[in-house]
Amino acid sequence: MPDVHSLVNDFVNQLKKRKIEGSQATAKQAAELLRSVISQQRVPQTNQATALINAVRAVGEKLIAANPVELAVGNIVRRVLHIIREEDLSLATAAIAGLELSPGSDDEDDVERDDYPVLSAAAVAAAARSTLRPPSLQTLLEDTPISAANPHTSSSGGDSEGKSRSVDKSSRGRKLKHDVIEAVNELIQDISTCYEQIAEQAVEHIHQNEVILTLGSSKTVLEFLCAAKEKKRSFKVFVAEGAPRYQGHLLAKELASRGLQTTVITDSAVFAMISRVNMVIVGAHAVMANGGIIAPVGLNMVALAAERHAVPFVVLAGSHKLCPLYPHNPEVLLNELRSPSELLDFGEFSDCMDSASGGGSLHVVNPTFDYVPPKLVSLFITDTGGHNPSYMYRLIADYYSADDLVVKRRPATGS
Amino acid sequence: MEGEGSAMEKNPKISAYYQTRLAHFGVVSSEWLAQAQSATNPIPSSSTNTYPDNESNFSVIDEFNRWRNHPDLAEAVAAIRALAAVISSSKASTMMQLEIELKNASDSLKAWDTTSISLTAASDLFMRYVTRTSALEFEDFHSAKSRLIERADKFGEISYKARKIIAMLSQDFIFDGCTILVHGFSRVVFEVLKLAAHNKKRFRVFCTEGRPDRSGLRLSNELAKLDVPVKLVIDSAVAYTMDEVNMVLVGADGVVESGGIINMMGTYQIALVANSMNKPVYVAAESYKFARHYPLDQKDLAPALRPVDFGVPIPSKVEVECSARDYTPPQYLTLLFTDLGVLTPSVVSDELIQLYL
Structure with missing residues (x-):
């Protein structure tokens, strides 16, 4: 064929x-x-x-x-x-x-x-x-x-x-x-x-006059917040900008255009603002079998700040993000290093960059993902409802058969 | 061996389970053992004959002891083999009669050594299989009986295979260059490390001494034979060495409903230290060790006592803590490696509820 x-x-x-x-x-x-x-x-x-x-x-x-x-x-x-x-x-x-x-x-x-x-x-x-x-x-x-x-x-x-x-x-x-x-x-x-099904549950979680914090941009989060807004909930949203891609800016713009009261903060201001926040709502890249998540870089920091102030850390994830694997050494194996051009302007820094031609000593590392361990996550909201991190294994058992986990993974790691 | 077995049988003050472990895995000088045995005054056993077995003079406990003497055989397997022997020697003619006989036998087994969790768990599991399995409903009594015996015979294989599966599943967690702290001697843990060494992983093992039976010495000895770099650590040096350790790997005598484990004395302490230093604590345990207990604290368990050797005579006014095991609550455990897969502690209660509800 x-x-x-x-x-x-x-x-x-x-x-x-x-x-x-x-x-x-x-x-x-x-x-x-x-x-x-x-x-x-x-x-x-x-x-x-x-x-x-x-x-x-x-x-x-x-x-x-x-x-x-x-x-x-x-x-x-x-x-x-x-x-x-x-x-x-x-x-x-x-x-x-x-x-x-x-x-x-x-x-x-x-x-x-x-x-x-x-x-x-x-x-x-x-x-x-x-x-x-x-x-x-x-x-x-x-x-x-x-x-x-x-x-x-x-x-x-x-x-x-x-x-x-x-x-x-x-x-x-x-x-x-x-x-x-x-x-x-x-x-x-x-x-x-899956967006719609997750967004349907929004009113159960977001209450009147609450302050929500999110980081970066996620379509699921956008729909979720808008669904609560449509049900006449009035609440404030803090959007951490999500360096280096600054997708938080886009999310803030979109939220503001839909009439939500939105505040943009820098990533480094998360800890300063967290004490005023009632709930952190974020999207994830993948949910691992132990209930940990692979998420945009910076979220582990947000999760730690939330834990410190006992703010619920809620993760929205469609069931296609449920991964039956365990994170072995997630910082290295499940991460991706992106181009340094997102961080620095090459023209300005080219002479001190550590490249093959130049003799500079400046390194740039730009990882895409963070691993947030399960104990920092308070709740998962998936299209089938809200779940505890320790319950993720049961969803996984419903969606995948045990044979495929092992059989698939071996060739994948071998190659 | 037989003589020693009957000596154990006659002293209910000492946990038979830990006595067996001592005999199989402990490193203890022989003169101390003799001293300990002479010190424990034999009390005539009361439990053996309280439950009437069959008309024949078959005793499930003798059968159990016979199987238990194999060092490679898990206690759970011995229990199921003994129950299978009850079935094969039974003269019952209906399923109900057989069930009652089995119930009596398993009760007397459990009463014989209340300190052994895997004995209780395996007896319960087998009883559950007999009373509940749908595969039996379709058959007449005799084929059901022979099928039960056949399944019990296969159980030895299951337990052996379980260790292999656990070893396979845990390989991903052992990465090159890691340092693993182990406590005492556990066959599953040894299997895991053996396979890792076989897979040419480069790792280092810290073995605790595992007082008082010093089973850690045995493990370090076995690992050294496999050319795994191994370091012996006295039990009190766990916190001192923890910063070099990447993960803690322990076995379990029993996994309880909360997802916590009951294991050799010192495990709780190690888990606490590891938790405070943010090191993962992994437990390797076969699923037939899942038991229906829900201990709320350390003293909730039936005490499993064993003699402790201090090397010098202890004045009679001094009390000695002789308990052989402790309970590690689930919040200090990261993951359980079982033959059902890699599980979080909360899965254990789910599995038990599915089986026993």
Whole structure:
């Protein structure tokens, strides 16, 4: 499929050159790309799910390697893999239900206890369902081994295939693909509407005459504040400008134009102003599995100031920002150093810069992200509601299957 | 070994669990051990025969002790094997009868050593599996019985595999050039460090001495065999060395519902020091150690006593703190490495509620 190939390469190039940035934009594009990968993937008669998973995984690996810091891409790849597994499973259980009605068909090959075809089929379905669940104490003693991954999925793909042979196989193949694409469409829909769902909760959190502080610019925060304003709440907003990109200026302008009373402060004034603030509301780049966040640079400082004055530190994040990985050494591995031109004017400082040609000793480091540990975050507001940092793991268990975390990550770190 | 086992059995004042750990992992001079044993006056055991087992003279506790003597076998595995033996020797003809027999057996097991959390946790887990699992509902009594025995036999594998999974999961947390402080001897922790050394990670380990059974000496010995740079630290030097340490890694005797851990004496102290110096405290523990306890403070636990050797005779007026373990509250723990994945402490109660509610 030259068409998909060129699409993938385009996107990879954009990611590599940092032409496309921001978790929402990348997440949406990645989902759309994976959708076309799935729709163009020719599915064989057998093991359709495995074929789709392998195709998505192959593309996903490239995308993740293109910009490992843009965690939303990896999240979407894992979400899509999870969707395929889920859809395959629901079809398999439907097929079993169909078999129960027609006991004439011979499917003893994949069932151990032949005496009770109906009941054991239900048991097989239960076992298959448990493969999607993360391992838990409940399943510790049960038959399915907790060892993650490949032999398991392929075998479940295998027996679902065995069943489809007795049912109408061609229609099922189309059905799986159709269902998966449907579900991916829903995912894309969710990504683009997550603002609204988060903003809906604004009135519950922002009260009359409160003072809100935010840093930099985030579309989610903008929508959130405006939603509260629309519900006739009157409150003040302090916007820290968010050096060196000064996106706070844009946010302040936008807020003021919508009639919110807005004050711009420098990043260094955060501590001076925090005692007057009732709540800090910020966006995040990614939410890690332990409840820590990767956020625009400067936010750790804000979080520390908020903790010092017992001001709630609230993070708004759409579910596509939920990342199932743990931050290992986040300051180094999950950060990006941007061009020094954002900090200093090259013309003025060129003679003292430490470059290959000049003999100067001036270094410029311009990191993009901060890591805010979970104990500094008071509340997460996602499109599914408000959550404690320690509860993030449960959302992650809902959205991703355990197999994909390990399988995906190994090639990503290896390359 | 058998003689020693019966000696343990006869002294309820000393925690059998910690006595076993001492026998397996401790570094104690033999003359002291003999002295300690002669000092503890044997009291006839009352717990063994209070619960009537089967008509046959099969005793779940003997069975348990037989399994427990393997140094590589976790106590939880021994408990489940012993319960499986109850099933296979049972003459019950209905599931209900079998359940009652199992309940009696697990009660007598738990009563035999109330200080062992993993024994209690594993018995509860197995009982829960027997009474609740949906896979059993579809079958007749005999196949259900054989399936239970088969699962119990597999449990040994699960526990072995759990250590491997934990070791694999924790590799990402051990980075090149880091210094890890460990406390006492834990098989899981050793497995983690062994795999890290095997993966050619460059790291340094500080082992606490782990008084009074000095199991830290054993760990340092094992690590030195793997060519891991290791430094022994006396228990009181933890705060002194903490600034060089990047992370604390401990095992656990039990993980309680709050997400806190019960572990060898000194763990709480280390966690407090690490927390005040902003160092992460990681716990490596298999999920079958999750227990339904909710201790509110240190004294909430049944005391697990063991003899403490001070090297010199102690005047009889001087009291000695003999407790073998302490409770570390969840706020001092960063993450738990378990075979269910890397968890925050609050996940533990979630898992337990899902299983037992």
